[in-house]
Amino acid sequence: MPKIGLIGFGKAGKAVANVILQHPDFTLDFVVRKGLKQEYYSVRDFIGVETDDPALIYSIEHIDIETFLDDHPVDFIIDFSSQESIFYYGESAARRHIKLISAISHYDEKTIEFLKHLSQKTVMFWSPNITLGVNFLILAGRILKKIAPWADVEIVEEHFKLKKGVSGTALKIAEILHLEDEQINSIRVGGIVGRHEVIFGFPYQTVRLIHESVSREAFGNGVLFVASHLTDKETGYYSFEDLLGPYFQEKENDGLC
Incomplete structure (x- = not known):
């Protein structure tokens, strides 16, 4: 079962965590947030979901990201935090071939170039809107x-x-x-x-x-749709167009677009 690490625990992050915790095909292994609020607290207890997912909350102020990712190996890291966060965890995650899914609404050109740099080492997906x-x-x-x-x-x-x-x-x-x-x-x-x-x-x-x-949980549905479609993808830079495009292509047998 693919393991997910979540970066960011604001309104959107909490909604996404709620969806992941209730999905039978994915496990939420950890949440990393900037502040100290709810540090070491269980996400499942915070949200009130019955699950076996470990899902503890950690603060970046008290962890070394290299050691942390060695101690908490995951298949995906999903980012719902800030524009700057990718520079904090990106290189460390890419070296470990952890697939990266960013739902940050806006990046400047410098950061987009960094995303493309990371995509040379791992699967890098970015969408300004993950729904x-x-x-x-x-x-x-x-x-x-x-x-x-x-x-x-x-x-x-x-x-x-x-x-x-x-x-x-x-x-x-x-x-x-x-x-x-x-x-x-x-x-x-x-x-x-x-x-x-x-x-x-x-x-x-x-x-x-x-x-x-109608609810921020829509972001969680989008994240898991993306993760399920990236599972077998090779190293590279991906967008929603790469995932949805094949559905719009003409089918040889049914004649539909």
């Missing part, structure tokens, strides 16, 4: 943009009131669809987990592609 649904939306949007490159396109992204900056997912959608940042419209109200809409405006009709996360 399966939003990545299906992106692929569907690409297909529609190819069919009708002349259509008017706008992106609307909605998140909780305190979220700062433009959604990393919206920026990624804009990049893939060759849109300008000015075509992204941001709304910050209440406690919206995350909603992305791509609007295609045609003469006499409108097409709307919408994805909404």
Whole structure:
């Protein structure tokens, strides 16, 4: 059974841990977080899930990552922490051929180059939004943009009131669809987990592609979908397009796309 180590234990990290603990085909071996809060506490007790997973919480302030990964061998490390964390554990994990899954919403160019460097030693996967649904939306949007490159396109992204900056997912959608940042419209109200809409405006009709996360547990479902598809992958740099693309390819026998 594949073992998972989780980096980060904020709102998203807790939701992801909850999903992993309840999945019969994966084991949550540990959680590493920045602060000292809940250090050495059991994740299963914290969340209230019946499981045999060890899943203890550790603080980076009290561990040496080299020794820690030797003492806690895992198959995957999943990152829901911060942009800087990959520099803390990345090299150590890659040398041990631990597969890396990053769900950080935004990386600068320097960090992306570092991810590609790590991909020379292990499987490195990054998606600004780890939910399966939003990545299906992106692929569907690409297909529609190819069919009708002349259509008017706008992106609307909605998140909780305190979220700062433009959604990393919206920026990624804009990049893939060759849109300008000015075509992204941001709304910050209440406690919206995350909603992305791509609007295609045609003469006499409108097409709307919408994805909404109703719970952060959706990130956990996405993580395990990715992990299950990376199990047999060779060393390299992967995105959701690499995993979903084959599903869109024409089947020789059934004629479906």
